[in-house]
Amino acid sequence: xxxxxxxxxxxxxxxxxxxxxxxxxxxxxxxxxxxxxxxxxxxxxxxxxxxxxxxxxxxxxxxxxxxxxxxxxxxxxxxxxxxxxxxxxxxxxxxxxxxxxxxxxxxxxxxxxx
Amino acid sequence: xxxxxxxxxxxxxxxxxxxxxxxxxxxxxxxxxxxxxxxxxxxxxxxxxxxxxxxxxxxxxxxxxxxxxxxxxxxxxxxxxxxxxxxxxxxxxxxxxxxxxxxxxxxxxxxxx
Numbered sequence: 763x764x765x766x767x768x769x770x771x772x773x774x775x776x777x778x779x780x781x782x783x784x785x786x787x788x789x790x791x792x793x794x795x796x797x798x799x800x801x802x803x804x805x806x807x808x809x810x811x812x813x814x815x816x817x818x819x820x821x822x823x824x825x826x827x828x829x830x831x832x833x834x835x836x837x838x839x840x841x842x843x844x845x846x847x848x849x850x851x852x853x854x855x856x857x858x859x860x861x862x863x864x865x866x867x868x869x870x871x872x873x874x875x876x
Numbered sequence: 877x878x879x880x881x882x883x884x885x886x887x888x889x890x891x892x893x894x895x896x897x898x899x900x901x902x903x904x905x906x907x908x909x910x911x912x913x914x915x916x917x918x919x920x921x922x923x924x925x926x927x928x929x930x931x932x933x934x935x936x937x938x939x940x941x942x943x944x945x946x947x948x949x950x951x952x953x954x955x956x957x958x959x960x961x962x963x964x965x966x967x968x969x970x971x972x973x974x975x976x977x978x979x980x981x982x983x984x985x986x987x988x989x
Contacts, residue, residue: 861910861971867914
């Protein structure tokens with residue numbers, strides 16, 4: 763069975779500090795990977811997606827970057843956090859690519875920027 | 877861009893009563909998007925409840941139903957008789973080929989015995 767793990771579970775960071783959030787998918791080779799973000803009271807917004815190792819596409823610009831260093835790993839990062847980065851970050855994967863593909867979500871990381 | 881509007885929560889309903897969560901969509905990037913309902917139960921991750929990819933079709937799961945209506949651009953979620961275990965946050969979502977999923981704000985549903 764496939765499992766998706768996100769780390770850390772929660773993070774409290776200062777404005778201007780760096781950030782790195784991680785996501786690992788086990789039990790599935792060559793998954794399509796996604797990062798979503800949800801501000802408090804807001805909707806889930808897709809930030810990035812990756813179809814293959816080393817390739818990441820940006821969907822929404824939030825002064826964040828993403829990388830896929832391994833087939834099963836997706837990293838979200840920034841060198842300088844903003845207050846507006848606070849929220850809930852979800853990683854997801856899908857087996858198929860396309861608008862009808864079911865996405866499987868991780869437990870999420872709650873980020874508070876002070 | 878694409879957008880999804882759904883019933884604003886929280887919604888409170890008694891066990892065995894009926895539930896409907898309204899969802900309407902606007903798809904500018906694709907004529908007939910794929911439509912989904914995702915659900916997050918307390919303490920669990922977001923998971924797919926049902927999906928419909930063909931206009932006019934109905935999807936169903938766990939006693940919930942939703943019909944893809946392209947005339948009214950709606951995808952309302954309904955259940956005839958809810959249980960306490962249906963307490964969750966429900967998200968309507970639209971999928972197109974290139975941009976993945978566009979979600980609504982989510983509707984928190986609380987079912988009381």
